Amino acid sequence: MNESPASxxxxxxxxxxxxxxxxxxTTLSAALALGAARRGANALVLTIDPAKRLADAMGQGALGAEPRALEKDTLGELGITTGSLSAMMLDTKRTFDDLVRRFARDGVTRDRIFANPIYQHVSDALAGSSEYSAMEKVDELVASGSFDVIVLDTPPSQHAMDFLEAPERLVGLVDSRIARHLVHPAMSAGRMGLRLLQRGTEPIFRLIERISGMGFLEDLAEFLLLFEELSEGFRARADHVRELLFGGTTAFVLAAGAGRGQVEQAIGLAERLDDLGARTRGVILNRLHLCSEPLDDWLDATDAWDALGPALIHQGLEPGLGPxxxxxxxxxxxxxxxxxxxxAVRTEPLVQWAEGSGAFVRRVPELPRDVHDLATLCHIESVVFDPTLT
Amino acid sequence: MAQPLSHSAPPRPLLERRLIVVTGKGGTGKTTVTAALAWGAASRGLRVCVVETGRDEEVPGLFGEAEPPVGYEGRWLDCGANVMKMEPYAALAEYLQLQLRIPGLVTRLLDQPSFHALLDAAPGWRELITLGKVWHLLQPPQSSDDHIDLLIVDAPATGHGLTFLDVPRVVVSAVRAGPLQRHASWVEDMVRDPTRTLLLPVTLPEELPVRETLELVARARAEVGIAIDRVVINATEPDPLPPELPDLAQRLAALPTSPVGLPAPSTLAHCVAHRHARASLQREAIAELRAGTDLPFVALPRLDIDADGPAALNTLATALQRPVEPLR
Structure with missing residues (x-):
């Protein structure tokens, strides 16, 4: 049986x-979650895109960092009676701090981590840090069991890979040889004091220090030392997240438009997902110009066009306006x-790619209005779930 | 902190800057605007260099010179512009070479798997080294052959674009004294110098891109302190409906049949209504932009770069260089 958004x-x-x-x-994620709710699921759509657009699409004003359910009455007006739909935005800073609070052994460790300049540097909205914490929240939400399905809106493709690989990288840092060299001499001496950092023994540290200055390595060593305590938690979490993403729990749907280069980028992304062991199950082509009749045939029909003015005049159009x-x-x-x-020409390679890999293809038309209310979202949902409507 | 820009005087011509950072929401046409600016600057005889920060090289293709790839070394293209593709590891190697001055050491450092692990996990270094390379390119060269008048960066999309520009400030505050801190502060000074540097936001005449652009402008001024003196609205289209035919779509829909050889009345009506509706959305979006910022804007027409190539770039370049009037 062919796969579909519903299945x-x-x-x-x-x-x-x-x-x-x-x-x-963001819009398509919301439409997918809406469709799941219509089929009776308790659905959540989670956006991690830095732009605050989901709130617009959901017609709900500002979204918070906790799931917020649409009112039953609102859903009822949309014809959704059994399922539920919630939405939330990820507050990355808060989630990262929560992670530290959760895994830190005690309040002293926690406070030292919060005070460490490198931690502030890592967590303070620098590029990449939002990705570090995103999957943590997803995991937590899955574990909570409150939702039958979570639709994940992801960052744009170049950052999507950071996002998918982020937990691995964080563990990679704590596990890495440089971390062990920086941290373990101090640990084995049984003291927390960073004076014991044996930076004199490794030429690589002398090199880094020539550029970064002494303080940087000390801050980094402290950060790694403190994070070492957290690493068991992180490692377990990263394994778990890998399993969540690539172990069959998560289905990937690729969204693409017909803009310049967008199809090539989409295919590139699908191939990289493939390398990570994640098959793309569906392709949604968004904002396409579609027409049930082939329009090209009429473009040169000059005589026929010339007959249009008189036909309109016959219907009551002022004669002077005919031409x-x-x-x-x-x-x-x-x-x-x-x-x-x-x-059609631009999206063709992606359609072929999808057919070759068994992914479903849906086409969403460009609408004559922006999507910022639930009625429009329902329209997109109907097209995604029932391709005969396109 | 950022000073609000005064708009009592008209903005200076774009091409008088040393550094233009082009940014905007994904899909707004940042790369096309970058290419058109470079095309215009080169045709005026400026020595202009484009730095691409995306995963793929795109600007050379827009100039019709995609092969061979320009790579990190960059290449002067036939159109007169130099294009390079940012490669963070190559830039890091170059930086370390300049700092350490011992070739073997740099190779050794970069070959260390643990150094790579550290870099992979360290957020921000790619952004910092990219801006550092930009800074380096703008320094007075050893020979006049290497001189660059104008450098244009095709920056990451909005959200990450600002983070990108904010990294030097964060590094300056996070790292204690040392060469890294000193260099980051030079880069920060470059980013915040309104005489040298300009952030050029590109948007579409649609609601969400406009809203995101207004957020970008506010945050860029408040958090990064980079100068912005205009907004580019890309892919604008005129309303096809003449004012005396406001109800053309309805009239077409009401036809019992179309003349033989034309699409059905509903299809005719659909095409007209769609084009008119998009034009109305465009008007609303531009009105929202006007209401939300004191910045003047430059409207670019929607063109098909793939089909029209250099002619389209010329049109865009001319429109971009036209003087903008202050809004107030």
Whole structure:
């Protein structure tokens, strides 16, 4: 049986929506979660994109760092009676601090970590740190058992990989040889004092210090030493997250638009996911110009266009406006036809790729309005779940 | 901290800066704007260099010169612009070489798996080394052959773009005295110097990109302190409906049949209504931009770069260089 958005959401606790920037991942994630709710699931959509767009799409104003459920009445108006739909945004800073609080042995360790300049540097919204903590929250939410399915909106593709690999990298740092060299001499001496950092013994440290200055390595050593205590927790967490993402729990859906280069980026992303052992189960082509009739055939039908003005005049249009009406209509059909053709040509390689790998393909039309209310979101949902509507 | 920019005087011409950082939400056309700026600067005889920070080289392809890849070394293209692709590891090697001055040591350091593990886990170094390379490229060269008048960075998309520019400030505050801290502070000074550096936000005439751009402008001024003197609105289109035909779509939909050889009335109506609706959205988005910022904006027409190549770049370059009027 062919896979569909409905079966994916039914069979997987996590559905991750990946794609490059500006293709509408946030909107599509919300539409997927809405469809799951309509099918009776308790669904959550979680955005980790730094831009605060999901709130708009959900028509809910500001979203918080805890799941917030749509009112039953609101869902009822959308025809959703059994399932539920919640949304949340990830507060990365808070989650990272929570992680430290959770894994730190005691208050002294925790406070020293919070006071360490490197920790502040790592956690203080520097590039990459939001990715470190994102999967932690996802794991926590899955473990809570409050939701049947979590739809994950991910950062744009270049950062999506950081996001997916982040837990590994954090463990990689704590586990790395440099960390052991920096930290363990102090540990084995049985003292916490960083004076014991044996930086004189390793040429590599002398090199780094020539550039970074002494203080940096001391701060780094302290950071690693303190984090060492947390590393068991992190390591278990990273294994768990790897299993969550790539062990069959998570289904990946690729979102793409027909903009310049977007299809190539999407295919590149799918291939990298493949390398990580994650098969892309579906492709949603967003904001396409679609038309049920082939428009190209009419573009050169000058005589036929010439007959349009009189036909409109016959229907009551002021006679003087006939030529302008014809010209405008023709211009609009032409420019729309060009877009339909361009979108089809640009997305073709991705459609072929999807067919070759057994992923479903859905096409969402470009709408004459922006998506910031639930009615429009429902429209997108209906197209995603029922391709005959496109 | 950031000073609010005064708009009593018209903004200086774009190309008088040394460094233009182009940013915007994904899909707004940052790379196209970067290419058009470089194209225009080169055709005016400026020695211009483009730094691409994305995963793939895109600008040479827009110039029709995709092969061979320009790589980290960069290459002067036939259009007169130099394009290089940022490679953080290569930039780091270059930096370390300059600092340590002993080739063997640098190789040894970079070959250490543990050093790589440290780098992989350390956030921010890629951004810092990228900006450091930019800073380095703008220093007075050893020979006049290497002189660069204008450097254009195709920066990461909005959210990460600002983080990118903020890294030097964070490093200056996180790292104690030493060469790294000193160098980061030079880079920070470059980013915050309004006489040398400009952040050029690119948006689309759509609601969400505009809203994100307004957030970007506010945060760039408050947090990063980088100068912004205009916003580029890319891919604008005129409303196809003449004012005397406001209800054309409805009239078309009401036709019993189309003339023989034309699409069905509903299809005709759909095309007209769609184009008109998108134009209305565009008007609303531009109004929101106007209401939300004191910055003037530059509107670029929607063009098909793939189909029209250099002609389209010329049009965009001309529009970008047109003087902008202060809004107030």
């Amino acid at each position: 994916l959401l039914e069979d997987h606790p996590i559905v991750a929506c990946v794609g490059s920037g500006g293709v509408g991942k 302008a009406a014809t010209e405008t209509a023709r211009h609009c059909v032409e420019s729309y036809a060009l877009r339909v053709r361009r979108d």
